[in-house]
Amino acid sequence: MDRSAEFRRWKAQCLSKADLSRKGSVDEDVVELVQLLNGREEFFTTSSCAGRIILLDGIVALKKANSDAILKFEPFILHVQCRQLQDAQILHSVAIDSGFRNSGITVGKRGKTMLAVRSTHGLEVPLSHKGQLMVTEEYIDFLLKIANQKMEENKKRIERFYSCLQHALEREAITNSHPREKIRGEENSSYSPKKKRNPEKARGKCITEENDKELENDDDDDPGISVPFFPEDY
Amino acid sequence: MDRSAEFRRWKAQCLSKADLSRKGSVDEDVVELVQLLNGREEFFTTSSCAGRIILLDGIVALKKANSDAILKFEPFILHVQCRQLQDAQILHSVAIDSGFRNSGITVGKRGKTMLAVRSTHGLEVPLSHKGQLMVTEEYIDFLLKIANQKMEENKKRIERFYSCLQHALEREAITNSHPREKIRGEENSSYSPKKKRNPEKARGKCITEENDKELENDDDDDPGISVPFFPEDY
Numbered sequence: 001m002d003r004s005a006e007f008r009r010w011k012a013q014c015l016s017k018a019d020l021s022r023k024g025s026v027d028e029d030v031v032e033l034v035q036l037l038n039g040r041e042e043f044f045t046t047s048s049c050a051g052r053i054i055l056l057d058g059i060v061a062l063k064k065a066n067s068d069a070i071l072k073f074e075p076f077i078l079h080v081q082c083r084q085l086q087d088a089q090i091l092h093s094v095a096i097d098s099g100f101r102n103s104g105i106t107v108g109k110r111g112k113t114m115l116a117v118r119s120t121h122g123l124e125v126p127l128s129h130k131g132q133l134m135v136t137e138e139y140i141d142f143l144l145k146i147a148n149q150k151m152e153e154n155k156k157r158i159e160r161f162y163s164c165l166q167h168a169l170e171r172e173a174i175t176n177s178h179p180r181e182k183i184r185g186e187e188n189s190s191y192s193p194k195k196k197r198n199p200e201k202a203r204g205k206c207i208t209e210e211n212d213k214e215l216e217n218d219d220d221d222d223p224g225i226s227v228p229f230f231p232e233d234y
Numbered sequence: 235m236d237r238s239a240e241f242r243r244w245k246a247q248c249l250s251k252a253d254l255s256r257k258g259s260v261d262e263d264v265v266e267l268v269q270l271l272n273g274r275e276e277f278f279t280t281s282s283c284a285g286r287i288i289l290l291d292g293i294v295a296l297k298k299a300n301s302d303a304i305l306k307f308e309p310f311i312l313h314v315q316c317r318q319l320q321d322a323q324i325l326h327s328v329a330i331d332s333g334f335r336n337s338g339i340t341v342g343k344r345g346k347t348m349l350a351v352r353s354t355h356g357l358e359v360p361l362s363h364k365g366q367l368m369v370t371e372e373y374i375d376f377l378l379k380i381a382n383q384k385m386e387e388n389k390k391r392i393e394r395f396y397s398c399l400q401h402a403l404e405r406e407a408i409t410n411s412h413p414r415e416k417i418r419g420e421e422n423s424s425y426s427p428k429k430k431r432n433p434e435k436a437r438g439k440c441i442t443e444e445n446d447k448e449l450e451n452d453d454d455d456d457p458g459i460s461v462p463f464f465p466e467d468y
Contacts, residue, residue, distance in 0.1 A: 085319070089341050104338010104350055107323050116338055125359045126380055134376055139368045146360055 003111065007083045010112075011044040014081070021047075029155055030076070033162045037080055040169065042087040046079045046114070051154040053147045055127075067131055071140070073123035073147045075154045076100075082113045091115045094168045098161035117161070121154060123147055237345065241317045244346075245278040248315070255281075263389055264310070267396045271314055274403065276321040280313045280348070285388040287381045289361075301365055305374070307357035307381045309388045310334075316347045325349045328402045332395040351395070355388060357381055 015038060019025055026034050027050035037043040056070040082088035088105045095103035095117045102118035125143055127135055249272060253259055260268050261284035271277040290304040316322035322339045329337035329351045336352035359377055361369055 085341060089343075092340065102336055102338075102350075102352060104336075104340060104352075106326065106338060107319060109323075116336075118336060118338075122356055122358050123360075124356050126357075126377065129376060134373045135369055142363060142368055143360065 004083065007081075008041075010081065014044055014046060027051075029158055030078070033078075033158065033165070036162065036165060036169075042083040043080050043091065046081055048078045049074070049076065050158065051076045051151055053144070053151065067128070068126060069128040071123070071125045071127055071143055071147070073121075073150050075119035075121040075150070076117070076158050077119075078117040080115045080117070082115055085113055088113050088115045090168055090172060091117075091165070094164045095161065098164045099157045100161065119154065119157065121150055121157075123150060238317065241315075242275075244315065248278055248280060261285075263392055264312070267312075267392065267399070270396065270399060270403075276317040277314050277325070280315055282312045283308070283310065284392065285310045285385055287378070287385065301362065302360060303362040305357070305359045305361055305377055305381070307355075307384050309353035309355040309384070310351070310392050311353075312351040314349045314351070316349055319347055322347050322349045324402055324406060325351075325399070328395065328398045332398045333391045334395065353388065353391065355384055355391075357384060 026048060029050035030048050034045050034048055037045050052074050054072050054074065056072060057067050080088075080091060082091060085105070085107065092103055092105055092115055095115070099119070100117045101120050104116055104118070106112075106114045106116065108114075123143075123146060125135075127133060127140070260282060263284035264282050268279050268282055271279050286308050288306050288308065290306060291301050314322075314325060316325060319339070319341065326337055326339055326349055329349070333353070334351045335354050338350055338352070340346075340348045340350065342348075357377075357380060359369075361367065361374070
């Protein structure tokens, strides 16, 4: 079986399976994005989470002895299987341009090519130690506000990813249709390559109106924004 | 210029440059790992951080008005440029097997193939809001203990990565030398393929004595270990 046929078989198999997540369905905030990807012959999604605020060890952990409760904000995560490396590269560029700086490609031994879309956006706060609450309720309210703000920013970033992906797929369609357009142009002199009128837009990176500053500030890889912390100086 | 020659040129250029990081040198905990990688013709490191505990917005932020201070533990991060995709795949497997679950490959348009080694291990705690400290000093001591524990675990994971990498490179050497051994074996009947005596070890995954349980518990991608948090139920 050739690679394309094998990919189509994997995709059909994966998308025909029941959704085995606890929720049993795709999160509302990523439904459109997941549909956009699954509607393309070169991609299919294998898992997604729009983002969540969770309390590790369960709600009762705050009062349970010997338990450490942690409040965590987990941003959007998406796994997409790609037909070939080139498709993963396009999707990876889109993810990076949309602010998902921790995204990366995985290539398995059998040639399965996956893109994981990951954010650097996080929050992980220990609340209790051995059942003893270490913070005030006021602080927990403060944390929840921050977590909700992060969730909003996360949502904007998903929207940006959707819009950047649409642009990238349009650009791909233009690039792929150029050879055919040329042939058609030679065959028929009345052919007008409308799509070429704004080549800068087609080639340019996805431009959004949002201010990137906050989104860039949580980048794990950039040492420029932080100051080393020495407990003895505190 | 062929791909291998171009890679060698990139490597020579990169390693001859001055270390432009603030510290100006490779962190002690990753020196051996960086040397192991740079000693191989198929890899070179472009950046690394062994892990750190930082206070964003500076130490004075705790008392400064309109400033939000955040205590953050950032785990080991490493960027390695690889000669070809196959080399990146080997390194990626090693990273995943060592617990660096957020690692991923990047393939640039000019064919630059990079592996980013990333952990899911994090801690990000807001401490103050508009200059007002939101937590107690006791809680900050508690946080620092947790951050230091995470730093220790992070160090173990780096050691595991080093050891897994050594095994993987040995396995690669065995695999690559098989065709030659066969020829040599045919030429000289006294040849004994010593390396083949323990094929299970050579083929098997890197095995470590450490307990993976804690290391797995912070996996961003696994929804099985968390409970959704609904503030109204709190």
